[in-house]
Amino acid sequence: MTTYDLDKFKGVFVAMYSAYDEEGNVCTDRVKNLAKYYVNTGVEGLYVGGSSGEGVLQTVEERKKMLEAVMEAVGDQLKIIVHVGANSTKESIELAVHAEKCGADAISSIPAVYYRLSEDAVENHWQQMIDSTSLPFIIYNIPQTTGFNLTQTLFKKMAAQDKVIGVKMSGESVYELQQFKANAGKEFLVFNGPDEQYLGGRIMGADGGIGGTYGVMPELFCQLDEYFKQGEIEKAQELQAAINEIITRLLSFPSLYGATKAILQLRGVETGIPRSPMLPIKDTDWAEVEKLNGVIERLVAEHTNTAKK
Template structure:
């Protein structure tokens, strides 16, 4: 039985990184540190083994171990949504059932990718997974395999599909989802650079990559939107976006992990081809570049930049 009801899982949820060591092996000690680091910074949940978590660069056994370690270290402090998506329905069901046994509160999945699957095949994929567990499912609308409004509406009729992680820029559809599917259908805005827009358009929460490295910005942004202070929310979004776009040109996930390390949480390294080991010289160069961004843009309030 999940510890948290899906309707209570709102707010700021990092799409948690997965630490790998210098040899690209899963690093369980660093993983435990990441879980505690994020919870201590008052995030309101964790979205694990997703794209930011490099799930598609891991074996099923590694993905299961990340779920197990996360749940052991979390100890029921915050809700956990586990991404269990794979191309194969068979493997996704196996991951979903394991996640249920491990005690997660909900599961999530991208639609099956690689082949051009039909609408009926995608519908069948989600229906088969939700039948296999009692956990609520959060469908994942992602650019590489976009679902679109009509498919989201169709999936919402499946018993167990409780909402959608909406990682797209068409935020007018968030309003439409709430109006046509229903207010109880959960929407998580998944585009970090449009968090303000997603929340303003009615998203129940935000899930994103850069909530690992600067959760304080997104928590403050969420609070500003809730208070109707859109000028402050815009200011915070601009700060977040400056860091996001600067980081992406230097490798998004590797930059996030180094930023966390500069705050005392060594999140390890990214697996190739996303990244790999960063030696001291490369780390010093990256630090210097971020200092330059901070000083040029006069950015303040970002903990990892303040720490440089």
């Protein structure tokens, strides 16, 4: 039985974007403004330094700077999960220790990328992070980018530890998500990763979700979660379908994060452009970005008003 308060991790967590200045350096003022933007949207918290946050493209010091700004801005208002995964275990431990020092609520990590590591190597990599702090640990399984698909054998071994409280399941199979829940028990947290199947993940046992596109439509994912909890499945299906159309359009730009950062810019939230090799939107894309932002804002108004009736 875990000694951690798991309820505070249930719900919608925004996988927070990076925020740079015009020279491409981490800008703490922009980080703080972005973090504050999410405070009154209904989300439970932020997932800092993950895929959407470009953590693997940043130095250790930049990642620390990002977290420190987030904690200063909203650490007492939102739950903060910090992705500390890096290619070297040494850097991952350094980031984990820093997260605990900053007052984060939990840490999380992918396996190291590039090298095709054995299960024993990945287990050792994660275990050293787990042992380096008193914080709860959330496994991040995203095989399509890391090349490592977490097996149920290793998962059950990791999940047996008190400190390991959950898994962010970003694989594409809700069956695997359901198996993680089944093999670890009802107390264990499972976060849906693929934004386009949030509802499917919740139906199959996920306790909430962590996602990148939440960052430009957090209210829609919170309302989707509310429809699910209220048993209004037809409304949830309708909203998930609308969200998926938005995601499809976001994926049509040179990069997803270039598009989401552009949408935030239209709303007065400056975050700069993605770090190379990821691409910003093209000058010719602005009209489409404005249309898409309009679609999101109309859906937010529509479903917020519907929920109040």
